[in-house]
Every structure is written in structure tokens, then in C-alpha cells.
Amino acid sequence: MVNQEIAEIFYEIADILELKDVEWKPRAYRKAAQAIESLEKDVSEIYNEKGIKGLMEIPGVGEALAKKIIEYLETKKIRGYEKLKSSLPKGLYELMDIMGLGPQKIKLLYQKLNIKNLKDLENAIKKHKIQKLPRFGEKTEENIKKAVELHKKGKGRFLLGVALPIAEDIIKELKKLKEVHKINIGGSLRRMQETIGDIDILVTSSNSKKVMDLFTSLPDVTRILAKGETKSMVLLKQGIQADVRVLDDKNYAGALQYFTGNKEHNIVLRGLAIKKGLKLSEYGLFNKKNNKMLLIKSEEELYNKLGLKYIEPELRQNNGEVEAARENKLPRLINYDDIKGDLHLHTKYSDGNNTISEMVQEARKLNYKYIAITDHSKARAIAHGLDEDRILKQIKEIKKLRTKFKDITIFTGMEVDIKGNGELDLDEDVLKKLDIVIGAVHSGFKMNKEEMTKRLTKAFDTNLVNIFGHPATRIINFRPEIQFNFNEIFKTCKENNIALEINSFPERLDLRDIYIRDAVNNNVKMIINTDSHDVDHFRFIKYGIAQARRGWCSKNDIINTYDLSKFKKFFNIR
Numbered sequence: 001m002v003n004q005e006i007a008e009i010f011y012e013i014a015d016i017l018e019l020k021d022v023e024w025k026p027r028a029y030r031k032a033a034q035a036i037e038s039l040e041k042d043v044s045e046i047y048n049e050k051g052i053k054g055l056m057e058i059p060g061v062g063e064a065l066a067k068k069i070i071e072y073l074e075t076k077k078i079r080g081y082e083k084l085k086s087s088l089p090k091g092l093y094e095l096m097d098i099m100g101l102g103p104q105k106i107k108l109l110y111q112k113l114n115i116k117n118l119k120d121l122e123n124a125i126k127k128h129k130i131q132k133l134p135r136f137g138e139k140t141e142e143n144i145k146k147a148v149e150l151h152k153k154g155k156g157r158f159l160l161g162v163a164l165p166i167a168e169d170i171i172k173e174l175k176k177l178k179e180v181h182k183i184n185i186g187g188s189l190r191r192m193q194e195t196i197g198d199i200d201i202l203v204t205s206s207n208s209k210k211v212m213d214l215f216t217s218l219p220d221v222t223r224i225l226a227k228g229e230t231k232s233m234v235l236l237k238q239g240i241q242a243d244v245r246v247l248d249d250k251n252y253a254g255a256l257q258y259f260t261g262n263k264e265h266n267i268v269l270r271g272l273a274i275k276k277g278l279k280l281s282e283y284g285l286f287n288k289k290n291n292k293m294l295l296i297k298s299e300e301e302l303y304n305k306l307g308l309k310y311i312e313p314e315l316r317q318n319n320g321e322v323e324a325a326r327e328n329k330l331p332r333l334i335n336y337d338d339i340k341g342d343l344h345l346h347t348k349y350s351d352g353n354n355t356i357s358e359m360v361q362e363a364r365k366l367n368y369k370y371i372a373i374t375d376h377s378k379a380r381a382i383a384h385g386l387d388e389d390r391i392l393k394q395i396k397e398i399k400k401l402r403t404k405f406k407d408i409t410i411f412t413g414m415e416v417d418i419k420g421n422g423e424l425d426l427d428e429d430v431l432k433k434l435d436i437v438i439g440a441v442h443s444g445f446k447m448n449k450e451e452m453t454k455r456l457t458k459a460f461d462t463n464l465v466n467i468f469g470h471p472a473t474r475i476i477n478f479r480p481e482i483q484f485n486f487n488e489i490f491k492t493c494k495e496n497n498i499a500l501e502i503n504s505f506p507e508r509l510d511l512r513d514i515y516i517r518d519a520v521n522n523n524v525k526m527i528i529n530t531d532s533h534d535v536d537h538f539r540f541i542k543y544g545i546a547q548a549r550r551g552w553c554s555k556n557d558i559i560n561t562y563d564l565s566k567f568k569k570f571f572n573i574r
Helices: 002-019 025-038 043-055 063-075 079-086 093-097 103-113 118-126 137-154 160-174 208-216 249-258 263-275 299-305 321-326 356-365 388-404 449-460 486-495 513-521 535-550 564-571
Strands: 180-185 199-205 221-227 231-236 241-247 278-281 284-287 341-345 370-373 409-417 436-440 499-503 526-529
Touching (some): 043 063, 063 079, 103 118, 118 137, 160 199, 160 535, 180 249, 208 221, 208 231, 241 249, 249 278, 263 321, 341 356, 341 409, 356 370, 486 499, 499 535
Parallel strands (some): 370 409, 409 436, 499 526
Antiparallel strands (some): 221 231, 278 284
8 A cells, every 4th residue: 555655664764864863853754654554545546636735634744745755656766765765774774673772772783883783783682792882781781682582573474454454455456356256365364363474365256367367466566476377476565475366166165264264273173074074174074985075155154064153253263262162152242333432542632643623523424422532641741741731621622522513422531641650640630520541551661560560550549540551551563561460450450440441553452362351251341442643543443343352352341332321330420
């Protein structure tokens, strides 16, 4: 997608400028990048319809940045960006992706130790050179070592929020062929895992050649790895591999099942098939005695033939789902259209791109019944967090908007920092003026397990917090989870009627599915929020729902599936 390509370039420009000690431009580029990657409409369409003025309507995009967008649309290059990149040693920029290595530290590593790439960094760590630098030390060196390991582990994997839109675009193009009958994604992407290795697409068609010709000629294809009648593989601009298989209708259900479940799930199913005198493969279900294929029209029918209730794709991980399906004990999973409101939204009051009114109107388009405006509190100075006076101003604005938009309930709220000592960032009298308070950790991530547990418990025992926001604070492949006693915190949340957030932002997807399932088993209620900083971030909700489904959540486990009166009752909102 061209939006993502431009956004990534702007992010890179911001990082390079910061590395070069340029003061205000990095923030401008990041703001524009965030807005562009969040657009549902392609920037090329906006430009074709409205010209440069249309581009300048995108939040954070002024004339100068609009011209750079136009340059990329017309030439697939931005000369200023190419010049900036060439001014850095090759490999230096990759270090920006390593947690804890900001521009200033990278600059120092380069100047003092001539570290130009990841290999240089690893060698310096092995020789303990980094700890000798000013402002580093032994502990920092160890943290960088762990961050490098995390970085290397995540290479070659793509966020769900990156891979899924790419796959959906491919499917959209292939569906234009009248010869395409059935089409679906497979693999880890269909299971909606947090990160994806590659994209698998399964198709039935009356003309496989047409399908393969179109697939291998798509604009995002940079290299054809293999092209055949029934299978083709390509490398896309985004660096991800995509495979398309064309199947006969009779094989489709079996192949879809085979290419969706993980290895362990499929092994268990094959074992069940053998016990029933059958054989299961990617081609379908066969009678073992005569090798005759059973005519299976759907995955549901296939699972039923094995003596199982249908298992949703997100559950096919060999985590007890087969046993539950055999005993008819599978949960009735939350659906993708069950959410009635989003309770974690940021606006221009802090670090969001849109006004409160704009966020409200977007929520109305989604037919939400309620939302909460939850900008950052004052401790998040980098995010222009609100002090007491600005909070009161915002409350006044929200109350005014309530009279304007009577088809949706707008709750006042705040994302409040939980300080290192367990105190909340705002005084009790201010917090009590708000409908929804999200308590979240934004600093002191390296506290030990005991200290962090005490910190959280103290905050939650104030009876002022409604939601525990992005609980583990992780950023996938970048920042690891904070350490705390999950069972103890789950208990504390349950006792204080605090909902655990499942944060839908693609880089977070926090909580992880294993913790979600623990919460379900302990009857701890959760809430799925987007943490939107832009109107286009509302669409991230599906990633959070997928996370909830992988954690075996039913509708009743998620409080923002409740109707308004039940929701208000849960949080004791009058």
C-alpha cells in the first residue's frame, strides 16, 4: 500500500533528522506519518480527486510534506530522503529499531566506538566496550544485549496489522476475476496471530492461469519466486512473501483446514482420523481402506466427521481446543461485530490527531453506543498530557457535545500514569470528576516482579481506576513485558471492579492470549479498546477482538459488548 510506503519513509526521515540533532522537524514528520498510515483512502486517490489541497487536509501535512508525497507518487522516490540516507553509514539506521537505542545513544556509539551496524554492536557488547562509555555502564550494556536478542528474534516476522491489510488488498484484486469462485487467507494470518511469517491465499477457480498471471503482476510484487499452474510465490515491496494456491472445489475445505491449523493442531486431527479409519491430508479426508476421498463441502463438515464441533480458526493452536470440541465445551467466541463502544481514545488535547468532535463522529459512523475520551495525564509531558485546568476545560467541552450528539454517550476520562511509587498522576478530587479512569504504566519498566506488583496493587486499591490499560506495556519485537504477579493483579482487579484492557493497537496487542485465557478462567472482566490517536485507528478494533478470540473470550467476558445501562452499572457511572 502506497500509504504505508510513504509513512515508513516519513518515519525514517524523522529518525535520521533526530540522529542529526535536528530539533522540531522529526515530530512533524512522525505526526504526518501516523496520519497517513491510518488513512483508509489511498493518498493517490486523494491527490487525483483534490490535488495538493486534498493532501494538505491530512492532519500534519503542510505544503512541504504534500510536495514530497506528490514526488513519491510520480517518481516512486523522494530525493531529500535518498540524500539523507546516503549521509549515514550503511547499517547504522537499523540500530534505531533496537529498544533503548535512541538517536543520541547511537550517535555516541558511532562517534566513540565506530559502531556502524548490528554486527559492530554485537562485537562491542562481547568485548564489554559499551559499559565503559559515559552514561552507559554495565546495566545499560546488559539491557542493550537483551534488546539485540529480541530484535533478532523478531526479524522476518510482520505485525498482524501490517500483513492483514496487504493480504486483503491481494484478495480484493483477485476477486475482480470472474473466474475466481472461492478465496480465503490461510496459515497464521487466518489464525490472527500477533506476527506473521508470510501470506497464504487459497483460491478455487475455473482458470488458474488467469489467477496466477494477475497475482504475479500485481504492483507490489518485486520478485517472482515461483510461478506454476497451481502455486505461485512472490516477494512484495513490504518485504513479505505471499503464496497463492489454486485448488479444485472438492479439495478446498480440506486444504483450508490444513493450511489454517498449526502443525500440532493438525497432528492431533490426523490422529483422530486414523482412529476412525480415515486419512487426513491437505487434499481432504479419505477412507483409509480404499483411499476414496470423502466429499466434504465445508470445514464444519470435516470437523464433524472427526467427531468434533467446529473449531474457529483463531483457536487452532493445540491448546486444548480439540478436547473441548470433542466434549462440546468450546466457548461461544465474541464476534467481530459485538463491540458497542471504544473507551480509550486520544485527541488533540494530548497526542491525538483529531478533535473530540471528530472522534465522536467517527464512532457514530460505527454505530457505537458510547465512547470515552481518555487523553494522557500531565506526567506524559512528551504527549502533552493534561493538567487539572485543561482537564476541567475538556470536561466542559464534552458536556457541551453531549447536547449536540444525543445518539451516543460521551464519557469523560483520562489515561492516568501509575507512578513508580504506586501513586496516580492526578489528585483524587480531579479523578472523581471523570467517568472513566485508565491506569497505565509508562515508565519504570525494569522494576522487579515484586516491586511492580506492589506498585500496581497500591494504585488499584485507591478505588479510582476503572481500566488497567495495556497491562504488560509491551511493544511487539521492541519492548518486552513488564514483570508482575499476574494472578495477584487479576485478583486485585476483580476485587476492585477493574477491567483488564485488551489493547488493539497493532504494535501492542496487549494482553497476550495466554493471559486473556487466564483472566477468562478467573472470571476477570476485560475491555477491548483501540488506543486510537486518529479517527482511522478505530479500525484496529478487529485486532483486539482477534486477540480476545484467541484467548477463548465469549461476549460476556468483554464489558464493552454490554448495552449502555449494563456498562454504566459495571463501572458505577451515574
